[in-house]
Amino acid sequence: MKPANRTFIISGGVSGLGLATARNLRAAGAYVSLLDLNSTAGDEVVKELGERARFFETDVADTESIAAAVKGTLEWTKQTGAAIRGVVAGAGVGLPGLIIDKKNEPLSLSSLDLVLNINLRGTLDLIRQSLPYITTATPEGPDGERGVLIMISSSAAFDGQMGQVAYAASKGAVASLTLPLARDLSKYGIRVVTIAPSLFESNMTKMMGPKVRLGLERVMEFPKRAGQPEEFARLVRECVENQMLNGTVLRLDGAMRMPSKL
Ligand SMILES: NC(=O)c1ccc[n+]([C@@H]2O[C@H](COP(=O)([O-])OP(=O)(O)OC[C@H]3O[C@@H](n4cnc5c(N)ncnc54)[C@H](O)[C@@H]3O)[C@@H](O)[C@H]2O)c1
Known part of the structure; x- marks a missing residue:
């Protein structure tokens, strides 16, 4: 589907990969509804993107x-x-922690819950609550397309x-629920x-120390550099426009395979 004159809900839409996606879809004539915790960045992004953008602190x-957003x-x-x-569904957090640390303390349930609640439950809940409005939209084109859902997994899957x-x-859960979700829909x-x-x-990877960052770049095959958010957004745009992309997980990784540790 062409993005123009259609509304896309983008969580995590005011930073990093979500923001680049919002810019790309907005430039293609879409309306973008940005859901994020960060209201300061939200106000700035709406100023930048203009009338076709709205921010909902979420x-x-x-x-x-x-539900409110x-x-x-x-x-x-x-x-x-x-x-x-x-x-x-771009909102996500990384919270590193060994399953059992040097003091013999197991990973806290609170940190496990935080990551799963935002990255997995938050992704599915946003999709779940948005769906009743997409399933009832007018079917378009010869194939009767109504909409597209894009989730963000990671090499870590x-x-x-x-x-x-x-x-x-x-x-990993986001990657494995892709096919059943496509089949349901x-x-x-x-x-x-x-x-x-x-x-x-992105802001997430800005927080990495130089050792981790350089270590990851070293294990990239080609190109030997971090991806740019715009390169991610270009793939999102293709996912929106190319109807044959469905039920699949696309690695966007410069052939990087992460080693056990850096
Ligand atoms: N940047 C990378 O290298 C990379 C690699 C693999 C996967 N990802 C995934 O891409 C997605 C986007 O990450 P990014 O790199 O752009 O990071 P980022 O930190 O720049 O952006 C993430 C956004 O999500 C928002 N957010 C966090 N928790 C939220 C919550 N509970 N509710 C609403 N918004 C929330 C943050 O405020 C932020 O604006 C994440 O799911 C991340 O796990 C990123």
Whole structure:
């Protein structure tokens, strides 16, 4: 589907990969509804993107917060006439922790819950709550397409490193639910694609120490550098536009396979 004059809900949409996606889809004429915890960045991004962008302060780990943002988006679509046709579930966190640390303390349940609640439950809950508005949208084109859902997994889904049990569990789950989600939704003409990036420039990866960062770049095959958020956004755009992309996980990783540790 062409993004123009359609509304896309983007969680984590005011930073990194989500922000690049919002810029790309907005430039293609889409309306973008940005859901994020960070309201300071949200206000700035709406100023930058203009009338076709709205920000909703949202915690994707809180189902009521998602409900309010989806409701707000729906009200907005009534003014614009641009139906909700897509969700890009980009909100995510990484919280490293060994399953058992040097003091013989097992990983805390609170850190496990935090990562799973944002990366996995938050992704599914946003999709779940947005779907009733996409399944009832008018089918378009010769194939009767109604919408597209894009999720973000990670290289850690396949080659998670030491200290990434929680993160890898969340991203592996996102990768494995892609096909059943696509199968559930095929009768509505709604596609599902997951992108699994390796190292990309963003606020999340800015927090890495130079040793980790250089170590990861060293194990890239080609190109030997972190990906740019715009390169990620270009693939999102292709996922929106190319109807044959469905039920699959696309690695976007410069052939990087992460080693056990750096
Ligand atoms: N950058 C990478 O190298 C990389 C690699 C693989 C996967 N990813 C995944 O890509 C996604 C985007 O990450 P990024 O690198 O752009 O990071 P980022 O930190 O720049 O952006 C993440 C955004 O999510 C928001 N967020 C965090 N918790 C939230 C919550 N509970 N509710 C709503 N918003 C919340 C943050 O405020 C932030 O704006 C994440 O799911 C991340 O796991 C990133």
